[in-house]
Amino acid sequence: MSPHAARRSVRSRAPGKINVFLAVGALQDDGYHEVATAYQAVSLYEDVTAVEADDFAVEITGPIDTTGVPVDGSNLALRAARAVAERSGYRGGVHLTIEKRVPVAGGMGGGSADAAATLVAVDALWGTALGRDELLRIAAELGADVPFALAGGTAVGTGRGDELSAALAKGExxxxxxxxxxxxxxxxxxxxxxxxxxxxxxxxxxxxxxxxxxxxxxxxxxxxxxxxxxxxxxxxxxxxxxxxxxxxxxxxxxxxxxxxxxxxxxxxxxxxxxxxxxxxxxxxxxxxxxxxxxxxxxxxxxxxxxxxxx
CATH class of the missing domain: 3.30.70.890 (GHMP kinase, C-terminal domain)
Structure with a gap:
């Protein structure tokens, strides 16, 4: 693609979360714990702009301190984009700009929100049309909180937090x-x-x-x-x-x-x-x-x- 060609872009948004209840099971042989949690998605958002590119890159902006956020291949949003490309056979790349408002390493799932917003953005940008169920499967592979950031609302999470069932919630x-x-x-x-x-x-x-x-x-x-x-x-x-x-x-x-x-x-x-x-x-x-x-x-x-x- 010519560097002067107009490149398409897509903008997406995903919320941070609060665990209003979190019970942690006993340590298991594989080093993990089962949890039982009630998630609520809240109006503190991460915005992701995805632009067509020849390779994969990410930059971080926003009003909070983002010095602890990696911009290499370990970045969860980049991993999400690569996962969609691999699953769909897409050959191009993407440049991601993440505007962060959810605290970094703050227990509110900011990195998971970045990944969820990226899944939605690149699926639309690339026209891969993987569908919600497939995106949820990819989300679960990326991390325990990513499926909830994709789903939002209020939900009960079991297993490692990624097995979701919707919970009814009234009002605000x-x-x-x-x-x-x-x-x-x-x-x-x-x-x-x-x-x-x-x-x-x-x-x-x-x-x-x-x-x-x-x-x-x-x-x-x-x-x-x-x-x-x-x-x-x-x-x-x-x-x-x-x-x-x-x-x-x-x-x-x-x-x-x-x-x-x-x-x-x-x-x-x-x-x-x-x-x-x-x-x-x-x-x-x-x-x-x-x-x-x-x-x-x-x-x-x-x-x-x-x-x-x-």
Whole structure:
């Protein structure tokens, strides 16, 4: 293709997520854990622009610190594009520009959102027409959170989080997100959980190999009841994340003192998600946390999964 020829481009968007419930099963022989999680997609988005190219490349932009995001072949969005090319037999390439708003290594699935948005974008750009089911299969091969970023809404995830079943959710939930300055490594948080369980095995007792989502969580989501959901928020990774990042305890306390119904570490952290009653409460919590020096963002959920922008 001539460097002067007009190159087609496609723009897509995918949401970050909050795990409103996350139970982690026992460590298995293959080094992985089964999980049971309730995901909610929220209105903090990653935008991807895909432009026809002869090879594969990615650049990162956005209003947040993106220094920790790789731009080599390990980048999840590039891997997503290559997977679509391989599956479809497409011979060209793509240049991806990712505008990031979801915290990097923040427990909100930003990299997974990049990959999901890329799957939708390159499928449209290249006209590969793989279909939603095939894109979901590719998504599951890329990472546990990628299928949910593709699907969006509210869902229960089992297995490694990639086996999704839709969950009914009524109305709109309001969140205030406390964004930490430094990320946390997901494998490190899981290791800290396993070490804690090993040390306290006599007190904890056996951990279920196959956890389940608390029925109260699903009931609260179906009812659109923020107060009921606040009582049921849970994350097995919260305690190990707080051991690795002790400042999270003060952030949780500050948000709840400012009027949040409840707060929890999102996924493997260190983003802290505060559930609030309404937009007025969200503004109060946002102002209080900002005054204490915490970087914050407001979001609502559930929202759609990865889609093209027209």
């Amino acid at each position: 939930f309001h969140w205030v997100l406390a964004l930490a300055e430094d990320g946390l490594s997901t494998p490190a948080v899981y290791r800290a959980l396993d070490e804690h369980r090993d040390r306290h095995r006599a007190d904890i007792g056996p951990v279920r190999a196959t956890p389940v989502v608390d029925a109260n969580v699903l009931q609260a989501l179906r009812a659109g009841d923020a107060e009921l959901l606040a009582e049921s928020l849970h994350n097995d990774l919260q305690a190990p994340a707080m051991r690795l990042a002790p400042k999270l305890a003060a952030t949780l306390e500050a948000g709840e003192e400012a009027g949040a119904l409840a707060g929890l570490v999102s996924g493997s952290g260190p983003t802290v998600a505060f559930l609030v009653a309404d937009i007025d409460a969200a503004l109060e919590v946002q102002i209080a946390l900002s005054a204490s020096g915490v970087r914050v963002a407001r979001a609502t959920g559930p929202v759609h999964g990865a889609r093209l922008l027209h």
